[in-house]
């Protein structure tokens with residue numbers, strides 16, 4: 344058993360011809376962490392995970408497990424277990440032999456293999472299915488067998504590539520909880536790939552958000568959600584996505600406020616600075632409907648969506664679209680004109696050019712982080 | 713109701729016609745085989761008889777075939793040639809196809825094309841160089857000389873690689889993650905999963921090798937070590953010895969028939985799956 348299973352990625356890069364699938368990614372994954380690699384389709388999540396697994400050599404950069412450089416070690420020597428998106432169960436082997444496969448590869452004594460397989464089957468509720476072939480199992484059962492094959496090895500870390508993407512919504516919620524529970528019980532390091540923000544938010548201890556092969560933001564789910572580092576991060580997480588509007592930061596009576604033709608929102612900062620165009624972000628659930636005449640975002644409701652416990656009002660403000668989310672009923676009707684406000688701490692400012700988050704530093708103009 | 717019947721009648725007539733054509737065709741195919749066995753079972757004086765049923769039955773032709781030549785030895789030799797040739801081709805094709813399908817290496821495409829290109833080189837172009845080589849190696853008139861040049865078949869590589877291309881790559885990755893080397897992945901994951909294809913290809917190769925006449929005739933020259941050559945001894949300038957000839961030919965066909973009957977499903981499967989139909 345590896346005790347030190349801290350994984351470090353130092354400038355990992357992978358190119359396929361002219362395509363750069365993973366671009367200079369630095370990550371330090373602590374022992375026992377549940378790190379989620381999150382990002383849209385094609386952003387390089389699988390490529391990054393396959394490099395960690397050793398299935399794909401990096402074009403540049405190095406990879407360290409504990410204190411050893413494992414960049415050039417084959418997968419067999421890395422002590423990592425992987426769960427594949429397609430489960431990759433061996434079609435000709437029974438469930439028991441599928442789970443025992445990695446142990447047989449390590450030439451463990453037969454009695455020991457049988458005992459370990461039985462124990463893993465017990466935890467995953469597979470005992471009744473041990474003699475079946477993979478094609479005789481349902482999707483959820485196959486997923487558990489794939490998990491069992493990884494668990495049986497006691498690996499230094501688990502790598503999972505969208506293991507829930509083939510399950511239906513209900514099964515997915517259940518399995519999500521099971522995997523999180525497994526992580527708590529084993530205390531093992533897990534690197535988990537998904538494009539599903541709910542999985543990322545609920546399971547991760549930290550999220551690494553990827554976009555076009557680059558690491559966009561790294562932080563706890565709360566950090567990434569509450570302080571998105573860029574417009575991309577802001578709009579990727581959250582449903583509906585964060586509203587992002589063009590505005591200008593102006594100094595009015597010694598305090599800053601964000602203004603545009605239909606926008607007037609105080610930023611709650613007492614300071615003066617030269618005018619500056621920004622992108623103003625605010626989450627749908629942080630917008631409230633203000634009494635007429637108050638400053639805020641002037642908008643017209645174009646539709647109301649019922650989510651059951653909540654409602655989302657789709658609005659139009661000038662040419663921009665704005666979503667408002669709140670407990671049902673919101674009490675608005677299509678065609679109604681509204682003024683929307685938000686507390687200053689719920690407003691996010693981003694640079695117009697780079698899309699990076701802007702923070703207020705007293706004594707200076709807002710700087711890009 | 714009436715329209716339904718009309719449609720039914722029409723299609724029944726067409727089905728009947730189709731079956732009739734198929735029936736006639738299969739009779740045409742089966743008749744020579746039947747005639748072979750019928751002739752072999754006639755009494756020696758009836759060999760030229762044209763009666764459809766061989767009567768009275770007689771095993772005299774078989775007795776003569778066994779008396780004049782070592783039929784069992786020939787069948788055994790032919791069996792050895794067929795089995796070794798098929799196994800050798802399977803093994804080499806499996807290794808080559810696995811390398812082409814699972815590995816990335818320089819000039820992979822070019823090598824594959826060259827490999828498959830050898831399939832297009834006609835036998836007549838390679839037989840003389842092969843013959844000269846065998847003579848230098850002193851392998852003429854030996855079974856090894858018959859087997860060795862057939863060991864590598866481009867057809868096998870081609871078919872197995874097509875099968876392997878359809879094989880999920882994630883399974884190979886999974887085996888690597890589970891601690892298997894490339895070599896042991898081949899035997900623990902790829903071969904078991906490809907077993908039906910391998911069995912079918914093996915049978916096809918074995919039957920081909922069993923039926924081969926020309927190449928053994930060249931290598932073995934005057935000796936009649938394999939059964940297809942043994943048939944020659946009943947063909948003579950002053951007339952053919954039809955009874956024993958048919959008896960031995962009938963015996964030579966038997967293993968192929970048996971193999972086909974037992975493994976029919978596999979053989980048909982292989983043709984369908986390799987897209988040859």
Ligand SMILES: Nc1ncnc2c1ncn2[C@@H]1O[C@H](COP(=O)(O)OP(=O)(O)OP(=O)(O)O)[C@@H](O)[C@H]1O
Nearest residue numbers: 359362363364383384385386387388389390391538
């Ligand atoms: N073997 C390959 N050859 C060429 N390009 C590749 C290869 N593998 C991946 N790519 C490219 O690299 C990029 C990243 O692919 P990757 O599979 O890592 O995406 P992903 O984030 O896992 O997406 P998804 O969520 O759809 O699985 C894509 O643009 C893809 O086309």
Ligand SMILES: [Mg+2]
Nearest residue numbers: 388389390504
């Ligand atoms: Mg992927």
